[in-house]
Amino acid sequence: MNNSVAKEKIVSLRKKRSLEDMRFKYYGFTAMCLSLAVLVFLLYTIFSKGYTAFQKTIVLLEVDYNQEVLKLTPDSSDEEMEKGKFFRVKKQAIENFFPDLSKSDIKLVKKLFSINVDKEIKDYFLDNPEVINTKQQIWVTAHSDVDQLLKGNSRRDVPEDRRKLNDIQLSYVDQLVEENRVKQVFNNFFFTKADSRHPEIAGVAGSFMGSLFTLFTVFILSFPIAIGASVYLEEFAPKNRITELIEVNISNLAAVPSIVFGLLGLGVLLNVFGLPRSTPLVGGSVLALMTLPTIIIACRASLKAVPPSIKEGALAVGATKTQAVFHHVVPLALPGTLTGTIIGLAQALGETAPLIMIGMIAFIPNIPTGLTEPSAALPVQIYLWVESAERGFQEKSAAAIMVILIFLFMMNAIAVFLRNRFERKW
């Protein structure tokens, strides 16, 4: 009797336990699906908003390179050509863009073109000087307002005073579309130009280079320091109170808000040491300080993962401690160390707050060529563009997010590759 009761209890308990098992599996599955859905939604939003930024609108413009207007002759030297009166050629081209334009209409038509058109007309001529005294059909960049209208990003059914383009301009754009004098092509400016006040010629090249220089600084500063610190702490430091205190504080530092490091950079690097403001050198130094704890923790973990038997083997044949560590332990820990460093760099790449503090938020319209030149960085560029009122910058910021995501993705891929390629199993 007693026995059968016990058996029943066991059976019901077993059922309960297996049910619990199932439930937990479903909870986990649901949680994973939810996070995946959020991720997909995020990526979809970014891509659907940003993909149009990879295209720009160009307009066919007939330019008359008349030597009278240019004040040049076919025999002019290169320097003279540099100084040709191209703005007069452009003015003439716009006046004749549509037949019989009134003075006020010309002003309106002019606003359909990018500010960059002067330069494009000039560059075309400098590349092909033989076109002097001929009429040329050139594709030039349209103004961002036209671009946004044709991409469907700005609406035409709102009242005129709330639109960038008025009714007359709209009709001109429609006419251009009808006559096939406008088309959309790959936006090379986005990848070759720095920031600009004009959305149609603003690009990520400047901030991309800025980020690259910043990351370079971070790597140069943090990698050797992190290796040194972690090797010392892991292999040489005496196990006492001070070492313990340092260890605890490294973990604490990893959790310090990044803006604090920005303040440190502002207060110490800029104000005390007088390093140049807004430069990758300062930005990189601040981010190096910020990522150091993360990298040290990763380095120590990979040093710890090297089996002690390898070090013992080296010591037993009479290697000094330094030799055992640097001939055997460090090389074996290197893949893990590099992976940790790349993860740290990826963290630094996405950091905005400390860069704002040290002035990397300034408007920098040219591409930096060195560590001590003012420059922007990708996340700050995104921040700047999101803030801008111009419609054209919205797709730009989404596209810049894509660029930074791809950059991050590639860095992580390198980390995974290094880990799989060089990691040894024991």
Add this chain to the structure above:
Amino acid sequence: MSNSKILANGVDVYYGSKQALFGISMDIKEKEVTALIGPSGCGKSTFLRCINRMNDLIEICKVSGSIKVDNEEIISSSTDVVSLRSKIGMVFQKPNPFPKSIFDNVAYGPTIHGLVESKNDLEEIVHSSLKKAGLFNEVKDRLNEPGTSLSGGQQQRLCIARAIAVNPEIILMDEPCSALDPIATAIIEELIDELRLNYTIVIVTHSMQQAARVSQKTSFFHLGELIETGDTKKIFTNPDNSKTQDYITGRFG
């Protein structure tokens, strides 16, 4: 009779506050195999690791007393541990070849000690060490392959070759066959018998048969104390101490 190579006198070892060895005194003769036997945790490995100061790696380990190698005190802060370890090779319980090529494994010791001047010399040392370890014929065509690709027994012989490449006088072996199969064990035991001609060998083993087969002297440890030491034959046939008798007849341990 041969001379004393290692002379231990009243060696105490503490791990923190726990005493692991109690006044070990022992005389290890030159060019003989001395086996240290005893149940797990009796301190035989601890004693072995005192001889080449490997216990230094354990922060909480404190050693006192005296161990003399060739009449030179080694339990002292002024001992040059590096030169001591180049004189005393060690083979560990689990084969631990460096994750490098077979050649580099053996070449490492001679290279860091500056024992060689030319590449030819190094090759010479590597080849002769591998020959002495009885491994050369098996690996001569693949010296550039990683040492970790060898079988367990081969790895252990590689570790022996690595140890003898720096030309030591003493080789310490810490249960060198415990991770190996019987065939690999037999090969290593044969090798130990050959090495005895040139080296003083101290071997820790769990296998009493192994101790009986390879050693000339045997020391029995129990609970951190040296119970009995003497000729292997005597220990295994007619020990003085009843504890030794109990252990070797398998009544405990």
